[in-house]
Amino acid sequence: MIEKNIYENYSIDFKENYTLNKESYCFIFNENRQLYLTEDKEIPIFNQMQLKEFDPDFTLFIGKINDYDVVVANTSCENNFHTLFELYEISHDNYQIASRAVLIRDWYKTHKYCGNCGSRNVLDKKDMMLICPQCGQMHYPRISPAIIVAINNDGKLLMAKHSYHKTNSYSIIAGFVEPGESIEEAVYREVLEEVGIKIKNLQYQRSQSWPFPNSLMLGFTADYDSGEISVDGDEIIDAKWFKPEEIDMLSSDISISSWLIKNFIKTHIGDK
Incomplete structure (x- = not known):
């Protein structure tokens, strides 16, 4: 990162x-x-x-x-x-x-034409925005906020295996923010939805632009609070707690996911 x-x-x-x-x-x-x-x-x-x-x-x-x-x-x-x-x-x-x-x-x-009335958009003179000259609809660059969280349970990191991963790799919990919820609420919801547990001591760490295709990743750490791991078998097919020495790091450090995992390892056993 x-x-x-x-x-x-x-x-x-x-x-x-x-x-x-x-x-x-x-x-x-x-x-x-x-x-x-x-x-x-x-x-x-x-x-x-x-x-x-x-x-x-x-x-x-x-x-x-x-x-x-x-x-x-x-x-x-x-x-x-x-x-x-x-x-x-x-x-x-x-x-x-x-x-x-x-x-x-x-x-x-993708925003040459207004999605509201179909007219050709024009570039605004002040802001980075396309605006419809007919109906006034404003079109800003699309940014999709998403959360990602490293959850600690007595020195172990929660990692999950997604069904869409082609390899047998595990990663930390992440997901998009839903309409009408705060960033913090998105973390609590995603964790509960994906692995069935509750968390506490939620702490914001840092963010990362992730152009695959248009996300803004907001990174957090949290501690396990209660509940048993339960996955739906559809999106998430497995989840478990990993000791630091059991974690296999990705070869690339491009993502905030790698940064959060490395930070967890350093916090618990030093450089790996």
Whole structure:
């Protein structure tokens, strides 16, 4: 998980149908949300770029990196493209900007027309918002808040196996926030729904933007309070308590899940 503040070298701005200049950093995505990189695995600068098959009607200016323009574009080409997971292992700095870029790109692409009346949306002059000129409906970039929690029970960590995991891996409890509930209420509900127990001493730890596809992860720790583990066998097929030495860490530290698990291990037995 990246500790660095994205705004150390990046400043926000937003314009549509932007004219590329020769020194623009180009974050170019294909239909699979994969990012084009140079042969040296770098973000291309426009005047050095070999790729020409991108959509000239979809160029979004999203700010500056060290005074250089940052532009998002689309393409139908498939060569030299990499997933965001791959980019994270190559460059944390580029991953941070690419995560923002793909979320803006997805929002702009899917909100061309107003979902209320069907009119063509226009870009607001002040905020990063698309607005319908006919009915006034406002369309902000979509962010889906979700919680994730590391639950301690006398030095053991609760981990669950999800039915959609292709491997035999276990992870900590997570889920989306429902309409009308607070973040804290979402934690209590998700834990009770997924594993049938109650928790106490809920403590917020930190957050993470998670562009898969558009989540904001809010990380917590908590202690076991009462109840017996009970899973539905559908979404969650197993859950149990793990001693720190029994936990297998993922090879990548990209997620807040890894950060919470590592923090639990360090708290109880030191570095593993």
